[in-house]
Amino acid sequence: MxxxxxxxxxxxxxxxxxxxxxxxxxxxxxxxxxxxxxxxxxxxxxxxxxxxxxxxxxxxxxxxxxxxxxxxxxxxxxxxxxxxxxxxxxxxxxxxxxxxxxxxxxxxxxxxxxxxxxxxxxxxxxxxxxxxxRDITAGGHGAPLVSFLDELLLRGRPGVSAALNLGGIANITVVGLDGLSAYDVGPANALIDAVVVAERLDDRGYDADAAIARSGRVDHALLEALLADPYYALPAPKSTGKEHFHLDYVRRMTEGRDIAPADLVRTLTELTVRTVAQDVRAAGIRFLAVSGGGCRNPLIMQGLRDALPDVEVVLADELGASADxxxxxxxxxxxxxxxxxxxxxxxxxxxxxxxxxxxxxxxxxxxxxxxxxxxxxxxxxxxxx
Incomplete structure (x- = not known):
């Protein structure tokens, strides 16, 4: 068929x-x-x-x-x-x-x-x-549905392995000896794209090749405020979307702060790296296969590899499913x-x-x-x- x-x-x-x-x-x-x-x-x-x-x-x-x-x-x-x-x-x-x-x-x-x-x-x-x-009516979150495919592709690998999708929202599937867990980590590209569009930083609507983020610097005070969002502390299973992480959310978080657009994009890029890396470390993951638009952001990918030196970080192509x-x-x-x-x-x-x-x-x-x-x-x- x-x-x-x-x-x-x-x-x-x-x-x-x-x-x-x-x-x-x-x-x-x-x-x-x-x-x-x-x-x-x-x-x-x-x-x-x-x-x-x-x-x-x-x-x-x-x-x-x-x-x-x-x-x-x-x-x-x-x-x-x-x-x-x-x-x-x-x-x-x-x-x-x-x-x-x-x-x-x-x-x-x-x-x-x-x-x-x-x-x-x-x-x-x-x-x-x-x-x-249908999954929601059975008590599920209806997300991340990709965990079904991820489990089949990761099945049989030694130790703890995971598949990470970096779309607008980052979601992860973790497969280990104790079974499977999957959930939405938080924003991946959603907030970055929202700022790029609102500030007209790139007509394509995203930070191509992380060029904008590379020209900025991390605002550590803003980053700490973003990391304090209660969503990240919720236990799995959990799901989120642009109902929570959207442009007005960014505007609220930056109210009263003097931050250049490039610095804001750089900080939001680092937010994705930090939130994903902390969950990967906590789960004891040793193999991470990445897919979605965010895997084409070199700053995110290098940031994950730098933050996770003991983890093999690869593209999902290695599992037989193209990253895109x-x-x-x-x-x-x-x-x-x-x-x-x-x-x-x-x-x-x-x-x-x-x-x-x-x-x-x-x-x-x-x-x-x-x-x-x-x-x-x-x-x-x-x-x-």
Whole structure:
């Protein structure tokens, strides 16, 4: 079964897409990655999305229109990717998270937009969507779902190993003799990107090659204030997002401080390094595979290696999943699992009471025909075509 995975992460800068051809025998799954790409949002659509995100106020009318426009954008990206490999059997779309509701340490709800019916109509194949909420109803955080893929890729490694994703939010999956734990560490690129956009420091909307941060200096007083945020002291499992870590948060933290934009970006970059490094040390991790946009920030990567001299810090490519495309591969895998009746979640990764089959299925052009169920995924091997 060829499954196309789609998502836009908490950096909301574009749409990541992959196509994976899955084969299964006796619970052993082999996935051949046929296509990977990342397509930027249309600038006008991205601007509308950013303007509607918390803590901004919006309207149901704007949410409805964005749901359609993002769904149509996803459909176009999916159609191009499917055509490049000669077609797909199914799609799994994460959509675009616009709100993740956490209250008193528990996730209560989550909202992803990007109407999947547009994808089903454009491609004519079943579409799995809305994949986080089922985990939340079972007591989980609905995040980080990538812990399911991480556990399969890290399984069997000696000692304590981990997979770190540096998107808008940093999340980590830790696998050791005592089992698995996973959670959102805190902001990775979210606050950096917010400042770069607000201060118009780079038209691309991010700190390319850490050029801005390299020109600044760490404001240690501000850094200590940022590190005092209560979120970092919460026990796992936990999740967060731009509902908490956003531009107004930065403005509140810098109120009354005279800090140059480059120094602010440098300090926020160091915040990511410090928060990740302290959790890696606390867990006794010796192998760390990094993915997401932040792994292309040389200052973050060098900072982690300097702070963690006893840890082997590598890119996720060494596990068989590309550092840039791992989360899109995750959603392709979730789609395959849902259609085959397999729970694509690890309770230790999200805090759920039990694993659940994820998502909602929108039929394609014809009758919905489900494949023969598979008991569970015992192993996963990924290769590139």
């Amino acid at each position: 060829r499954v196309l995975g789609l998502l836009s992460g908490t950096s909301h800068d574009g749409i990541d897409v992959t196509v994976v051809d899955f084969e299964e025998s006796g619970g052993a799954v082999h996935g051949t990655v046929l296509h990977e790409d990342s397509v930027p949002y249309d600038p006008e659509l991205r601007s509308r999305l950013i303007a509607a995100l918390p803590p901004a106020q919006t309207t149901f009318a704007e949410v409805c229109e964005l749901d359609t426009f993002i769904g149509q954008a996803f459909a176009e990206v999916a159609a191009a990717a499917a055509a490049s490999v000669g077609g797909v059997d199914a799609v799994c779309t994460h959509g675009q998270t616009v709100y993740h509701w956490v209250e008193v340490g528990h996730a209560r709800g989550t909202l992803q937009i990007g109407q999947p019916a547009w994808i089903a109509e454009r491609l004519g194949v079943p579409v799995v969507s809305d994949v986080r909420i 495309g791992k989360e899109a591969i995750l959603f392709a895998l979730i789609g395959w699992c849902t259609l085959h009746g397999v729970p694509a979640v690890v309770p230790g990764g999200t805090g759920a009471r039990e694993a659940r089959i994820l998502g909602t299925i929108t039929p394609g052009a014809g009758p919905l025909r489900m494949p023969q169920p598979v008991g569970r995924v015992e192993s996963l091997k990924l290769t590139a075509r």
